[in-house]
Amino acid sequence: MGYRVAIVGATGNVGREMLNILEELEFPVDEIHAIASRKSKGVEVSFGDKTIKCQDIEQFDFSKVDLVLMSAGGEVSRAWSEKIGKAGPIVIDNSSAFRKDADVPLIVPEVNPDAVKDAKKKNIIANPNCSTIQLVTALKPLHDAARIKRVVVSTYQSVSGAGKEGMDELWNQTKAIYGLGDARPKKFPKQIAFNVIPYIGSFLEDGSTDEEQKMSDETHKMLDPDIKVTVTCVRVPVFVGHSEAVNIEFDRPIAPDEARAILREAPGVLVIDKQEHDGYITPVDAAGEHAVYVSRIRKDPTVENGLNLWVVSDNLRKGAALNAVQIAQLLDETGVITSSSGYRSITV
Structure with missing residues (x-):
C-alpha cells in the first residue's frame, strides 16, 4: 500500500513536473488525483504510462487523501490549504502564501x-521560492564550514x-x-x-520588489537570521533554468579550493568548475536535471574573506x-506520514 496523493494545479508547468517526478523517484503512490479549477475539469494529464482526468477542486473530498501537493498560486492556496489541512492530509504548498507563517515550516531537505x-x-x-531553494542549497554547506556574514545575489x-x-x-x-x-x-x-527586465513581482516602499524580499526573508528563516542578504532579481529570455551570481563574505578566510571540496561533498550540489571556455554550467545544461550546479568559484579580493559563485538550477524541478x-x-522517512511501501531516493 502506498499513499493517496492529490496534485492541485495539475495542468500547470509545476503540477505536471510534480506528476513526472513522483513517477521518476518511484514515490509510493497508491492513488493519484489531478485537481484543478472547474474550467479545467476533464483535462487529461499524464502520470507514468497512465492518463488521468482533472477533477474540480470545489467538488473533491480531500479527506480521502494523505498528501496534497499544491501548485495553483497564492490566491488558491490561501483559500484552500488550511481547509485541506483540517480535513486530514498534509499540504506541501508551492506558493508564497504561508512561507512567513511561524506555524508553517519552510523546508529545503538538504x-x-x-x-x-x-x-x-x-x-x-x-x-x-524557486530562486531561494538553489541559493540556500549552495550556501548551507559553506555556512556550516565558515560562517557567512553577508550575501549579495543577482538573479x-x-x-x-x-x-x-x-x-x-x-x-x-x-x-x-x-x-x-x-x-x-x-x-x-x-x-x-532579446531583453532583460530588472523587475519581478511588485515594488515595495523601499524600492525593492517582493521577489527580492522573499529571497532575503526565506534565507533568514531556513539558514540564519543574522546573514545580511541583498538581492536584485532579473527576468531573462531563457525558457527554463534560473541562474544566480552570488557574492559571499565569510567570517574567516576560505580558499576557492576549500569551497570546491566542501560543495563537492554537499547533498544536492554538483560542482562544474574548470577554467576552460566551456567549464561551467548554463541554464540549457541544467534544464531537466535535479542538481543545483555551482561554477565559477573564485576569490573576491575587494572584501575580506570573499568568494564569488555562479549557481544554476532547473526552476521547475x-x-x-x-x-x-x-x-x-x-x-x-521521518514517520510523519507512514506507508508500507518503499521508494528510490534521488541523490546527486
Missing part, C-alpha cells in the same frame, strides 16, 4: 530537514518562473520580432525577447516540483 517536526501544527509545509530568472504565459510570451515575441506577429508585452511589463516531492520523501 538545508533544514529538522523543520519537518512542525508539519502537524497546521498540516501545511511551505515550499520556498537571472527564466520565463517559466512566470508560468506557461511567460513561456508563450517569449516564444511569440521572438517570432514577432522577425515579422510574424505582435511583439507588444502582455504578461511582462516590457519586451522579454529543484526550484519547485522536485523539492516538493523530496519534502514528501522526508515526511515518509
Whole structure:
C-alpha cells in the first residue's frame, strides 16, 4: 500500500513536473488525483504510462487523501490549504502564501530537514521560492564550514518562473520580432525577447520588489537570521533554468579550493568548475536535471574573506516540483506520514 496523493494545479508547468517526478523517484503512490479549477475539469494529464482526468477542486473530498501537493498560486492556496489541512492530509504548498507563517515550516531537505517536526501544527509545509531553494542549497554547506556574514545575489530568472504565459510570451515575441506577429508585452511589463527586465513581482516602499524580499526573508528563516542578504532579481529570455551570481563574505578566510571540496561533498550540489571556455554550467545544461550546479568559484579580493559563485538550477524541478516531492520523501522517512511501501531516493 502506498499513499493517496492529490496534485492541485495539475495542468500547470509545476503540477505536471510534480506528476513526472513522483513517477521518476518511484514515490509510493497508491492513488493519484489531478485537481484543478472547474474550467479545467476533464483535462487529461499524464502520470507514468497512465492518463488521468482533472477533477474540480470545489467538488473533491480531500479527506480521502494523505498528501496534497499544491501548485495553483497564492490566491488558491490561501483559500484552500488550511481547509485541506483540517480535513486530514498534509499540504506541501508551492506558493508564497504561508512561507512567513511561524506555524508553517519552510523546508529545503538538504538545508533544514529538522523543520519537518512542525508539519502537524497546521498540516501545511511551505515550499520556498524557486530562486531561494538553489541559493540556500549552495550556501548551507559553506555556512556550516565558515560562517557567512553577508550575501549579495543577482538573479537571472527564466520565463517559466512566470508560468506557461511567460513561456508563450517569449516564444511569440521572438517570432514577432522577425515579422510574424505582435511583439507588444502582455504578461511582462516590457519586451522579454532579446531583453532583460530588472523587475519581478511588485515594488515595495523601499524600492525593492517582493521577489527580492522573499529571497532575503526565506534565507533568514531556513539558514540564519543574522546573514545580511541583498538581492536584485532579473527576468531573462531563457525558457527554463534560473541562474544566480552570488557574492559571499565569510567570517574567516576560505580558499576557492576549500569551497570546491566542501560543495563537492554537499547533498544536492554538483560542482562544474574548470577554467576552460566551456567549464561551467548554463541554464540549457541544467534544464531537466535535479542538481543545483555551482561554477565559477573564485576569490573576491575587494572584501575580506570573499568568494564569488555562479549557481544554476532547473526552476521547475529543484526550484519547485522536485523539492516538493523530496519534502514528501522526508515526511515518509521521518514517520510523519507512514506507508508500507518503499521508494528510490534521488541523490546527486
